[in-house]
Amino acid sequence: MGLLRTDETWLDERWADPAGRVLVIAGTRVRPGPEGLEWVPTADAPDGVRLLLGERSGTTWWAVIVPGELAKAEPERWLPLRGLLPFLTGERTGERTGEAPLVFHALGLAEWHWAHRFCPRCGGALTSRAAGHELVCVDCGKPQFPRSDPAVIMLIAAGDPGSPEERCLLGRNHSWPPGRFSTLAGFCEPGESLEDAVRREVLEETGVVVGEVRYFGNQPWPLPSSLMLGFHGRAVTEDIRLEDHDVEDARWFTRAEMRRQAADGTLVLPGGVSISRSLVEDWYGGPLPGSW
Template identity: 60%
Template sequence: MSRTLPHVALSKHPHDRHGLRRDDTDWVATKWADPATRVLPIAGTRIRPVDGALDWVRPDQAPDGTRVLLGERDGVTYFAVLAPPPPADADRAEWLPLRGVLGLLGDADLGPLVLHAIGLAEWHWVTRFCPRCGGALEARQEGHVLRCLACAKEQFPRTDPAVIMVVTDGEPGSAEERCLLGRSPQWPEGRFSTLAGFVEPGETIEDAVRREVFEETGVTVGEVRYFDSQPWPLPASLMIGFIGRAVSTQIDVDGSEIAEARWFTRAQMRAEAEAGTLKLPSGVSISRSLIETWYGDALPGIW
């Protein structure tokens, strides 16, 4: 099992966000007038695929709404326009939430641009009034700042750090080495994933790994090593991946966030995945990357 696994999807290919240009009205106007510029229409927090691809349009084809400068990639400037949500059920069927279009993103170069756009759309959607005084908000800096018209307090986008981890036990690389996966109470039998949870105030990310694993499964984790990260605006998370080493192996699930947890050897994981009795997360998720990196090869079956 020596295959080189791909990097975490949607975590590479960064675009130039042109943060210093967001107040440059002449530069923005020039880019908006360029027919080569592309715009992603977003209705509320939803995107509309067209013919199996995301609907990037010219600026003159964009709907009315809040304009958001995303940045530049390969010489092309990208924007999003945040329009009101589609009103009718029939229209809503054409507009999908981010989860519904993840399969269209894959590891495409434009994936980070879409996550940037949806992250800002989610933030605009939930930040309707000033948290300090309740006043009306006005978009500034091409959608990246919301300024209160009453008290002048500025609001900035927030990202919630979340840890996601594969926990291992046994001699690394041996046939006896195992990894720990869990099943949510909402999931059907056989659907398992890595454990995850949000970082709490005043907590390091390493301690968040240890706390979440212990709270959900009763397993104590010692060494914690960084793996990779993945933006996940569902609605506003950054998934920070880790590999943890267990110092205890007795499982005692909490019953609320985790209904079932199991240790898997590589042989067990392969056999159950091939049989279809074990369903693992989709290939675009960092959870899948964590599992397959530990396993050492690609695995069959997805949710």
């Protein structure tokens, strides 16, 4: 698909296909309809920056970026990614829907276009090419490409693995509503291994020392342009010391406490589309009630 992004004849043919579908993005926001996200036919798409998202099951999927002022006129209807998460999760299964990778791709590119409007070399204006996957300076010709920043997200456990006394560490941000907790996370620093980033972030945010670190999985996350790399870790110490201003509270939860509090709503866990939820439920051993 990458090679086809510069094939203008192929792109024009696919855009003319009535089966093609387009997600309209105002700046970095999307307006869902009553039945979910609206993918309009290419013939009904507004003018804007076209993004080729890919092909699947005989359908070519696109996004079109229009000016963000459209979203400012109706802020309650045009939602950022976090507001779209309920539309990207199956109501019954809690699993990610087939739309999620396409939406993550689209919003990641839209965020990149929004944040990169001028050439970092000469300050000239940037124009889109390669179906939205490249920006080139109109003055010096230097191209810019999307990049993903590595970030670690981790579930840290303590106690005998699998025992009733085993517990995991969750934290919360100052700005979150009461009861909302999640796994810890942070960006990698230059020259740092992923495992050391896990240990450093947990130590900085909670004072807990982490020993063993095991890779779990990953998830692209365009808030902004991040690749979330998930890990399980084992705590060497358990005393919590909050010195990072980003973390308001951090607590250890046994499985029984987590189940009980999630059921009564006093503990609100991340949504099913997020890797944070996957880390928590992998440790817990199955689905949990409630989500953001």
